[in-house]
Amino acid sequence: METTMKMNEGRKRKRVCIEDEPSSNVNKLPTEMVVDILANVAADSFDAFFSAKQCCKFFVRASEDDFIYKRLTLNVLPDKLWWTPKKAKALVRRCISCGNAEALYWQGLFEFFSTLNLDEGINLIREAAREGDVGALYILGVIYVCSDDAQLKRGGGEILKKVHREGKVSECREKFQRVIESMWMNNRSIFRKKPSYACPMRAEHWKDGLWRSNALVRDGVHCEACIFQADSMFLYIHCPPAM
Numbered sequence: 001m002e003t004t005m006k007m008n009e010g011r012k013r014k015r016v017c018i019e020d021e022p023s024s025n026v027n028k029l030p031t032e033m034v035v036d037i038l039a040n041v042a043a044d045s046f047d048a049f050f051s052a053k054q055c056c057k058f059f060v061r062a063s064e065d066d067f068i069y070k071r072l073t074l075n076v077l078p079d080k081l082w083w084t085p086k087k088a089k090a091l092v093r094r095c096i097s098c099g100n101a102e103a104l105y106w107q108g109l110f111e112f113f114s115t116l117n118l119d120e121g122i123n124l125i126r127e128a129a130r131e132g133d134v135g136a137l138y139i140l141g142v143i144y145v146c147s148d149d150a151q152l153k154r155g156g157g158e159i160l161k162k163v164h165r166e167g168k169v170s171e172c173r174e175k176f177q178r179v180i181e182s183m184w185m186n187n188r189s190i191f192r193k194k195p196s197y198a199c200p201m202r203a204e205h206w207k208d209g210l211w212r213s214n215a216l217v218r219d220g221v222h223c224e225a226c227i228f229q230a231d232s233m234f235l236y237i238h239c240p241p242a243m
């Protein structure tokens with residue numbers, strides 16, 4: 001028992017704040033520089049940011065800057081939601097208020113596909129796309145293409161062609177699947193039946209397994225029907241109609 005107490009005392013002594021030490025110059029750094037450094041850490045690693053933040057009081061204060069929460073990566077969010085749901089949700093709200101594209105995307109998918117707050121969901125996804133999240137842009141395009149509204153469908157088609165042209169479809173689909181793993185998918189209102197878009201050259205356009213690949217747009221081929229078919233089927237698999 002005595003030994004344990006001594007060990008604990010030893011640990012306590014080591015946890016002295018850098019700022020409290022007379023030799024420390026950390027708090028003499030310009031705040032903007034520290035914010036930039038912490039923002040880069042936050043964009044790279046969620047856990048590294050929260051460790052860095054604990055280094056000293058100066059870092060704790062600097063880490064409250066909105067710019068950091070705008071850039072914070074949320075790739076470990078599903079785990080955090082599971083273990084500390086209240087804190088994780090508060091963090092998502094903070095990130096959304098700072099324009100964090102990942103948080104907007106995550107919450108947008110949650111509202112649209114899980115809690116069925118469709119307008120709020122689509123607005124958040126749209127906002128994430130405006131903040132430069134290509135995954136959000138892609139799923140927005142897919143949702144539009146699956147709509148009955150002709151104008152939305154046209155707009156969705158243009159979005160999807162752009163994402164296909166940029167070769168980003170696979171990563172967008174992987175990201176979507178990763179995020180929705182932590183959600184109940186309840187939206188049964190998108191499809192009334194299985195999507196079907198006719199293309200007389202389907203065998204040619206799909207010969208290299210294009211369903212899985214990045215590019216239904218390549219070698220000058222921009223086959224809208226095949227793009228609509230592949231991407232709407234991707235969503236259909238996750239959101240089949242009610243029986």
Ligand SMILES: [Zn+2]
Nearest residue numbers: 199205223226
């Ligand atoms: Zn085709």
